[in-house]
Amino acid sequence: MPPTSSADEAVDRSRTEFVIVGAVIGNSLASVEIRNGRITAVGDVDPNLPHHSVSGWLTPAAIDAHVHLHYRKATSAMLRGGVAAALDLGAPISTLSNHRSARELLIVGSGPIITAAAGYPTQSWGRDGYGLEIETPDDADQAVDTLAARGARVIKIALAHGPRLSPALARQVVQRAHHHGLLVFAHALSDADAKEAADVGADVLAHTPTEPLTKPTIAAWSDRYVVSTLTAFGGSAGANLTKLHAAGADVVYGTDFGNTTRAGVSRAEIEQLKGAGLTSKAILTAMTATPADLLKLNGFGRITAGARASFILTATDPLADPSALAEPSQVWINGKAQLHGAVTSP
Numbered sequence: 589m590p591p592t593s594s595a596d597e598a599v600d601r602s603r604t605e606f607v608i609v610g611a612v613i614g615n616s617l618a619s620v621e622i623r624n625g626r627i628t629a630v631g632d633v634d635p636n637l638p639h640h641s642v643s644g645w646l647t648p649a650a651i652d653a654h655v656h657l658h659y660r661k662a663t664s665a666m667l668r669g670g671v672a673a674a675l676d677l678g679a680p681i682s683t684l685s686n687h688r689s690a691r692e693l694l695i696v697g698s699g700p701i702i703t704a705a706a707g708y709p710t711q712s713w714g715r716d717g718y719g720l721e722i723e724t725p726d727d728a729d730q731a732v733d734t735l736a737a738r739g740a741r742v743i744k745i746a747l748a749h750g751p752r753l754s755p756a757l758a759r760q761v762v763q764r765a766h767h768h769g770l771l772v773f774a775h776a777l778s779d780a781d782a783k784e785a786a787d788v789g790a791d792v793l794a795h796t797p798t799e800p801l802t803k804p805t806i807a808a809w810s811d812r813y814v815v816s817t818l819t820a821f822g823g824s825a826g827a828n829l830t831k832l833h834a835a836g837a838d839v840v841y842g843t844d845f846g847n848t849t850r851a852g853v854s855r856a857e858i859e860q861l862k863g864a865g866l867t868s869k870a871i872l873t874a875m876t877a878t879p880a881d882l883l884k885l886n887g888f889g890r891i892t893a894g895a896r897a898s899f900i901l902t903a904t905d906p907l908a909d910p911s912a913l914a915e916p917s918q919v920w921i922n923g924k925a926q927l928h929g930a931v932t933s934p
């Protein structure tokens with residue numbers, strides 16, 4: 589992806605124009621007019637365009653706010669599985685300029701994780717460029733400046749066991765990132781690390797922490813964001829997410845794909861979110877509008893005129909059970925059918 593601060597990337601102009609008829613959107617039947625990969629009208633559509641009759645529920649395609657696509661590539665499977673955009677939270681810096689090769693999938697990324705010398709993940713899974721090690725305030729500024737210049741959409745820091753960033757250095761990274769208008773995602777799995785992440789000014793927990801969180805930590809995150817990744821780690825993550833959500837933290841759907849193996853909308857993650865007590869509506873919002881707004885992905889996460897024509901069609905109502913989204917009967921991304929070339933016409 590080019591380093592635009594507000595993603596509204598052009599879509600292929602060669603797409604056909606058509607109307608999807610017969611789908612339930614939210615609670616009511618509505619036709620959707622599509623031209624050049626975008627929604628041009630909802631409800632009051634052009635009767636002269638070709639009609640594709642469907643039956644089922646239409647939901648915006650999902651955004652997965654925590655993946656590692658350099659670690660495990662699955663662009664086509666993600667698209668077929670109803671994912672329109674993904675946030676790569678840890679990959680070598682070279683990937684930041686390679687995201688265009690992802691076809692219809694919009695990938696935004698953090699590039700490497702800013703960490704201490706020999707810090708997480710440079711001695712484990714992230715040996716090959718997944719970490720960017722810093723030791724001084726100048727290093728901190730330079731690391732953020734470099735990532736920003738290369739097109740990072742967010743900054744990720746590691747606060748983990750082993751060699752670690754001092755609070756002062758972590759705060760320096762956050763301030764520099766905010767200076768560039770970039771949010772900071774923190775990898776912090778313990779209670780103390782999550783609290784410290786809040787204290788240094790991080791905006792988003794890249795994972796729901798796995799160690800039971802104490803009240804001060806829950807309170808510190810109550811007006812910020814947490815990416816779910818409940819399937820990836822387990823531990824006390826589910827109970828923590830329940831508390832964070834109840835306290836007011838905004839939940840963002842993320843699977844840690846790469847670390848997990850299910851490409852596309854993950855039934856397991858949705859089941860875990862249900863288990864954490866989120867309503868169907870809250871789960872759908874966490875998969876669509878919340879990450880679209882958080883990541884400034886204009887045109888994603890909503891079915892409205894001007895947005896991208898990226899949808900999941902399901903045979904059952906996702907507001908009754910959002911796990912339906914893991915078994916789409918059709919997926920369109922930018923107006924292009926992903927599962928079947930054409931839909932039945934009347």
Ligand SMILES: [Zn+2]
Pocket residue numbers: 654655656677678844847
């Ligand atoms: Zn991850």
